[in-house]
Amino acid sequence: MSISNLEFTAANQALGRAQRILVVPHANVDPDGLSSALSCYQLFRALGKEVTVICPESPPESLSFLPGYDKFKREIQEDQQFIVTVNLEEGMEVDKLRYTVEDHKVNIIVMPKGGRIASKHITLSEGLNMYDLIVVVDTADLSLLGSIYTEHMDLFSQVPILNIDHHISNTEFGQVKLIDTTAASATEVIYHWLMQMPSYKEKMTPDIATLILTGIITDTRSFQNPNTTPRSLEIAAELLEMGARQQEIIQNVYKSKPLSTLKIWGRALNNMQIDKEAGIVWSTVSREDLAEMDAESKETSGILDDLISTVPDAKVYVMFTELEEGGLKASIRSTMEVNVSSLVAKLFGGGGHPRAAGFRVKSFDNFQLQVLECVQKLKEGIVQQKKDDADFNQSSSGDFKTSYGRSGGIIKNEAKVPDKIQEVKEDKNKIEIDIVEKLRGSDSDSNGKVDVMEEMA
């Protein structure tokens, strides 16, 4: 299904009205998601918008050639503004204004001159949303945004969403949609959008062309997949004419594994071990391995997903890497049978997702012995988890099970103390400041608006 003129017009209007835009690709992001997000970023910036572009996990370094790669933010900054308004009566002035912070309470103290303030003069309101449009790219359903969505559901329900996608499974979420299920990539949809509007088209640059072509090349696996259409080949040709750097894409996407990486991958394959009974497959790369192969510890990422977890008949896959700075990191994957997120949280204070998690061990005498100890703990932990689940299924209702299933998320939330509150608690306990005094003589802007916190800092 392709996109109608009406749908393009609606998207153009939404973009025209928007000034502060949030762009988000799906979690477990792929090159098409990243390229779509960055091409939107580049286009919207060129049109004079404020744009925040999110990549929920650290994007693969092999894609750092993508123009604008350094613009990615990991988290949505939802700085809320809560406004307490004191409506002054005729002739009333503010003599003194100060605030105190104590025991989790902010007291705003207003001393009026010429009159009295009563509770009826106070109104409360929430300030503007940080964003007035959310553009979701390459994502079939909002749930696929992962924690970015689940941790900001209010934002996603309050702010209009433009859904740009090419998945046949798209659930058509959002107020405005540009969904073309015949497009080879989400960037191809963006290309059509860009071309139908002269004021967008003139913003096309070799950088944007490179981003759009990256999405097409990677989602078609270099035009090998059956989703490659005559149209996507034509678009690729047009993009090359617009200055898309095809060789740069190929070099970075397909020919980017240094010899040292391949050698360390070979070493990891050779070190693989299996405990058939427990269903655990693991491998190790020690500091000596790294030194011998002239490799760095970060080069072991990818071994787990591309090599180790292809072993059949196991439940848990672990890659242990000894780190240059000391200690070890373990990455862990699992089948549906085991929740590795709660497992490593309990055993090692690690975290992650139910099927993909990680943990670190800071210090030990002997790497190989430490690995064996970790494997032993994991074996026992898996048995215990199975037992707990069985007990649990017997003794509880379905509802409670759901919240247990989300235990990874809950643990994470508890550990996360909002930064702002922590800051106030640590540094500003029992502060008393007379704001009017402090600001007297300082420049306030023409509206009389002053950011008190900023002035104090």
Ligand SMILES: [Mn+2]
């Ligand atoms: Mn895609």
